[in-house]
Amino acid sequence: MxxxxxxxxxxxxxxxxxxxxxxxxxxxxxxxxxxxxxxxxESLSKSLLATLLRQADVEVSDDASPQEIQDKLVDTLAKANQTAVMPELRESNDDNAKEVLAEKDKRAPKEPGKVETSRNGSLLRVSYEDAETRLNERSRAEIGAFLKESPAIRNARFIVIKAHASPEAGGASQARRLAYYRAMILRNELISLGFEPHRLRIEVDETENVTAGQTAEIFAK
The missing domain is CATH 1.20.5 (Single alpha-helices involved in coiled-coils or other helix-helix interfaces)
Incomplete structure (x- = not known):
C-alpha cells in the first residue's frame, strides 16, 4: 500500500x-x-411583585426594577405590621366614631402568631393563626434569640425563608399571596436584625396539608 x-x-x-x-x-x-x-x-419575579403591590393598592411604575419593587413591597408590609387596621366607620357622626374607638380599646389585641423552634437542621418554624401575617413582640424576641444562637444561620451563605401555602384553606391564589406576605415580613425582620438582604432567599411552597399551610420556615442553605 x-x-x-x-x-x-x-x-x-x-x-x-x-x-x-x-x-x-x-x-x-x-x-x-x-x-x-x-x-x-427576572421577568416573572417582577410581574408577581408588581401584581402583589397593585392588589395592595400601591402604585408602581412600569420601568421599576425587581429590586425596587421588592423594596417597596417590604416597606408596605413593614408599615402594615406596625399599624393595626382601624375598623371601618360607616357613618361620619362623631358619636358613632367615639363608640367604635371605645369598643376597639375594650377588645384585647389578638396574638398574631406563635413560634416553634427546632434545632434539627438549624430550622426555625413560625406558626400562624387564621390569615395572620404579622409578628408579635414575643415571636420577634424568639426569632432574634434563635438567629443569635445558631452558628449555622450566622455563617450560612444564604438564608432561606420558605412560606407554605395550602389551597385547601381558601383558594390557591389567596393562599400563595398570604404565604408571600408572611415570607416578606420575616425577611424584613431579619434585615432589621442585621442580616444582609442579598443573603436572604424567598420561597413559597404549596402543600395539601392545611396545618402546614399556616407555617413558614427559616433555615440555612
Whole structure:
C-alpha cells in the first residue's frame, strides 16, 4: 500500500475538528439557554411583585426594577405590621366614631402568631393563626434569640425563608399571596436584625396539608 493510500484513509483529524466544532456549538447554545432562563425568571419575579403591590393598592411604575419593587413591597408590609387596621366607620357622626374607638380599646389585641423552634437542621418554624401575617413582640424576641444562637444561620451563605401555602384553606391564589406576605415580613425582620438582604432567599411552597399551610420556615442553605 502506498503512502498516498494511507493518507487518504486517515480520518482522525477531521473527526477531531467535527467534535471540537460540535462542542463549541453546544456550549454556545447552553449559554443562550442560561441567559434566557435568567431573563425569564427576572421577568416573572417582577410581574408577581408588581401584581402583589397593585392588589395592595400601591402604585408602581412600569420601568421599576425587581429590586425596587421588592423594596417597596417590604416597606408596605413593614408599615402594615406596625399599624393595626382601624375598623371601618360607616357613618361620619362623631358619636358613632367615639363608640367604635371605645369598643376597639375594650377588645384585647389578638396574638398574631406563635413560634416553634427546632434545632434539627438549624430550622426555625413560625406558626400562624387564621390569615395572620404579622409578628408579635414575643415571636420577634424568639426569632432574634434563635438567629443569635445558631452558628449555622450566622455563617450560612444564604438564608432561606420558605412560606407554605395550602389551597385547601381558601383558594390557591389567596393562599400563595398570604404565604408571600408572611415570607416578606420575616425577611424584613431579619434585615432589621442585621442580616444582609442579598443573603436572604424567598420561597413559597404549596402543600395539601392545611396545618402546614399556616407555617413558614427559616433555615440555612
Amino acid at each position: 502506498s503512502a498516498e493510500d494511507e493518507s487518504e484513509t486517515n480520518y482522525w483529524p477531521g473527526y477531531v475538528d467535527a467534535l471540537t466544532t460540535m462542542t463549541m456549538v453546544l456550549t454556545f447554545v447552553m449559554m443562550i439557554l442560561a441567559i434566557g432562563v435568567y431573563l425569564l425568571s
